[in-house]
Amino acid sequence: MILNERETQEGLLVAVCDEDVLGETFEEGDLSLTVTEEFYGGDEADERAIVESLTQAAVANIVGTRAVELAIEEGFVDEANVLEVGPTLHAQLLRMQ
Template sequence: MVCTERQTPEGLLVAVCDADVLGETFEAGAVSLTVTEEFYGSDPVEADVAADALARADVANVVGHRAVDLAVEVGIVDEANVLEVDETVHAQALWM
């Protein structure tokens, strides 16, 4: 997995994706999702590091089957809210 963290006016944004979807674009109807290194980062991390970052997030953006499964497993994302986009999955979470 790849994970990056950045402070925003809305709090800590954590972006996590599977390494194999980095650089890919997925489309389903009107939805287009491009997984860029600029947003998700490029340094591989272990699942426990990504889980820790997600637990601290105010805003989370997650792409890829492994990354989304991890977010569901640690309780960050409800499985019912996971979107299928072409051959991958995507989820977002926001705490207010």
């Protein structure tokens, strides 16, 4: 998986995606999702690093079946709130403080 972290005024912004979705565009009805290098590009990371990053995140955007399933398994995302966009999954996390 690919992990990108940015510090913002609101806290840590985390973008995670499966390697095979980077650079792809997915569509489902009127919904279109482009997984850009600019936003999602970063470093390869293992599951442990992803979980550590999501633990610290104020906001997270997660794309790809593997990445979203990890976020669900670790309790960051409720499966009922996951979007299916074509053949991939997308979830967002917003931690209110």
